Amino acid sequence: MALDRYPCLRAFLFPRWTPLYLLRVAAVAVFSLLFFTFVLRPFVVRGSSMEPTYPDGSFHFLLRPRYLLSEPRRGEVVAVRLAGERVILLKRVVALEEEDVAFREGVLYVNGRPLTEPYVKGPCDWELPPRRVEPGHLYVVGDNRSMPLEQHDFGQVSRGRILGAPLW
Amino acid sequence: MNGKKIGALFLILLAAWALWAAFPTRKRQVLRTLKALSRAVEKEGREGDLAAAAAARKVSAFFALRCRIEAEGYDFRAEVEREEIARYAFAARGRASRVSLRFYDPVVDFGPEGEAKVRATVRLEGEGDGGESFREVHEVKCTLRKGEEGWKIEEVSLVEVLRR
Numbered sequence: 001m002a003l004d005r006y007p008c009l010r011a012f013l014f015p016r017w018t019p020l021y022l023l024r025v026a027a028v029a030v031f032s033l034l035f036f037t038f039v040l041r042p043f044v045v046r047g048s049s050m051e052p053t054y055p056d057g058s059f060h061f062l063l064r065p066r067y068l069l070s071e072p073r074r075g076e077v078v079a080v081r082l083a084g085e086r087v088i089l090l091k092r093v094v095a096l097e098e099e100d101v102a103f104r105e106g107v108l109y110v111n112g113r114p115l116t117e118p119y120v121k122g123p124c125d126w127e128l129p130p131r132r133v134e135p136g137h138l139y140v141v142g143d144n145r146s147m148p149l150e151q152h153d154f155g156q157v158s159r160g161r162i163l164g165a166p167l168w
Numbered sequence: 169m170n171g172k173k174i175g176a177l178f179l180i181l182l183a184a185w186a187l188w189a190a191f192p193t194r195k196r197q198v199l200r201t202l203k204a205l206s207r208a209v210e211k212e213g214r215e216g217d218l219a220a221a222a223a224a225r226k227v228s229a230f231f232a233l234r235c236r237i238e239a240e241g242y243d244f245r246a247e248v249e250r251e252e253i254a255r256y257a258f259a260a261r262g263r264a265s266r267v268s269l270r271f272y273d274p275v276v277d278f279g280p281e282g283e284a285k286v287r288a289t290v291r292l293e294g295e296g297d298g299g300e301s302f303r304e305v306h307e308v309k310c311t312l313r314k315g316e317e318g319w320k321i322e323e324v325s326l327v328e329v330l331r332r
Binding site for chain 1: 273287305
């Protein structure tokens with residue numbers, strides 16, 4: 001057999017099930033489970049509220065420790081948790097606490113000034129009277145403003161519900 | 169000898185599983201109720217009026233005779249009867265060709281007098297009759313109470329995670 005000439009390759013592809021090998025497998029499994037639960041969590045986008053930045057069905061990783069030492073900033077995409085962590089909402093931070101937010105003829109105004117949003121590609125006709133973001137909250141909106149305002153989930157969310165940010 | 173030992177071990181495991189399945193804890197009873205509700209709501213393909221009515225009645229059977237429904241974000245608060253829930257469910261099934269309801273991350277707390285409070289994420293998705301898809305994701309709080317017919321939903325409220 002060709003593999004007999006390459007013992008290292010053979011040992012790599014067909015390892016012997018020694019106790020040490022099983023221990024290594026168990027260690028890798030535990031490490032992977034912890035890493036992909038608490039550090040990089042895989043997720044699939046469902047829905048069109050973040051299009052075109054995050055298309056429906058696209059696969060990403062959520063970097064959970066992203067905001068351990070810093071605070072979310074305007075323009076960043078964040079993951080908002082609901083009752084647990086299995087279903088998350090992906091939204092973009094457009095205003096910080098104690099700022100005023102409004103939509104006029106589809107343009108987002110923060111503290112009375114229009115915000116340049118290069119990530120918004122489609123037409124938008126949203127109208128929303130000004131409102132103040134409460135302390136300890138962030139104002140988040142999806143990138144897809146072409147959908148009707150009534151069908152789009154957005155608004156102010158408690159900072160404690162921010163779970164992390166997508167890796168890309 | 170070895171075979172006998174393995175057989176005995178298998179029987180012990182089987183008996184433990186049977187006990188576990190036959191005598192569920194209160195928490196598992198509540199979670200089973202939610203799972204059963206998901207199955208009852210599920211719809212795949214067209215169904216006749218009789219089948220839809222039976223399915224709607226099955227869905228309504230998970231609710232108490234009077235159920236309070238609240239939605240913070242929509243400023244909606246109402247008390248509906250089980251019959252009304254059956255009618256709503258029937259009408260909703262008629263307008264959709266596919267429906268699925270899933271509960272995620274349910275947390276169950278027990279209160280006094282056989283009351284269970286559940287907090288979970290609910291995803292309702294499907295396809296309308298015209299082929300348009302719909303998807304709703306909400307955090308919900310439910311209150312269930314155990315009666316003679318098992319756990320019934322007495323109160324459902326949608327939590328406003330994003331407040332406009």
